[in-house]
Amino acid sequence: MSELTNKEIAGMLRELAGLLEINGENRYRVRAYYNASRKIMESSEDLKKLAKEGRLKEIPGIGEGIAATIREIFENGYCPPLEEIKGELPTGVLELIQIPGLGPKRAHQLFYELGIQDVADFKRALEQGRIRKLKGFGPKTEENLLKALQEYERYREAILLFQALNYSEEILNYLRKGKDVIRVARAGSLRRQKELIGDLDILVASKNNRGVMEYFTAWPGVQEVLLQGESKTSIITDEQVQVDLRVVSEEEFPAALQYFTGSKEHNLRLRERAKKFGLKLNEYGLFKGEKRLKLEREADIYQALELDYIIPELREDRGEIAAAARGNLPESVSLEDIRGDLHMHSRFSDGAHTIEEMVEAARARGYQYLAITDHSQSLRVAHGMTPETLEEEMKEIDRLQEKYDDITILKGIEVDIDYDGSLDYSDEILSRLDLVIASIHTGFNQDREQITTRIIKAMENPYVNIIAHPQGRILKKRRAYDLDLERIIKRAAETGTCLEINASPYRLDLDDLSVKRAREEGVKIAINTDSHHINEFADMALGVAVARRGWLEKDDIINTMEIDDLLKFLNWRG
């Protein structure tokens, strides 16, 4: 048996799905492969283990056929049906359907009628005017494809959640001033608060669609109008962000908001369920035959389908509809549940503010507590503190604690985990702190086994309370370290170590799926901003978004505790 990861298996199935799709295979069969691929990506179960134990079909979306394919993959080290289809259809063709406006049917035509094998071939054929001669292609299509190709080559990147939130606020503000605009809302992945946002989806209620469309396309940030119809307009902004605007009537607004929020897979499941109830769900409403059911709010749709209300953050087809039907959705944590912030930096290391300024900012947010966790000595680039500086810092905290009786200032540290898993301060020093966060800032390129055992060794230190940014990723910049997160989670559960959701907009680490996994193992989570400036305290909302997407409840999170409970928790641990 070969050593293939879930990700590699998922990749093979995805590739197989794409090639089958281009070859005109039954679309439900194609969907089954895509779906299985996605479910495997989202699963924390080791496929190889499942295969050995004959339990592959426990993953929803994997049945007899795909289970057999997966077993074949493990036996051969490659995917036989995939290799077979590759003999006929080169994989380069798959890239073609990444180009907007080019789907499986046209890719099929391009390959079988013009021998186009990849994007480079496609570009040449376009320039030579060979495309327009195909049946179903005309000069207009050619022109659009040329534009789409240029767009594709420029590669419009997804933007970070906080950028999308800020940018959309600008657009929303503009829209709110429109005279025909009655209501405005964010939708799509933006409303679901995904960590990366491809395009901004915005919904407007109005009695005058055309008026809103004209007003929208007159926004100064519009660089190009991609498409414009009665109810839908798409534009590209001068910052290369695509914005899709949908306009509906007030009456249609709840159903439109549900539809436009997605995810696509969630909507699919929901519409299937509606069908079972003898109803039809679309973006205009919920219908029984011709009759439109009265909807005041989006929640009424879920109610009509005998489901508890599902918050947007959970709408990813990760089991939320079944949970809502059984009445055991999580009671999702909210920002108001947060009682303090347990990871931040002051001027004692690389922060911008004095501890007192940070205390004031924490009080202004209504927190009961905060933990000052500056860097330890070996992290020179961040002015890591010597034991002597830490000593001074503790004295300063004592002094401030005298002054403030309405907030608790925890003496903390973000101690570096060394290459071999030992910590940057002695146990004697750590024992005198209220809170110890351990994290990795060096040696990112160690192999999987080294990094994993390194973190596990740190967790086994009885003074360590939290592992910060456990995966070490920087969104769009640095991949997570090669890490056996499953082992980390299991060991965290055993040692009672918390894992962090680092709420920095550039990190959001742990990610939502890992958080969900940690919760299933009973690991406690701390949502921390890792602030280096008091403005960053507001990032807490982003961390909470990740927690909500990760199915967390208030009780899964330590910084929702009242101060007395938190102190007990930390002492028990320490």
Added chain:
DNA sequence: GCCGTTTTCGGCCCGACTGTTTTCAGTCG
């Protein structure tokens, strides 16, 4: 290929927009 609060077989979401169609296919979300 998957799946089951009408089913182990017969279903599998639904509509907008575009361009090329002479009534609709392809793509997208």
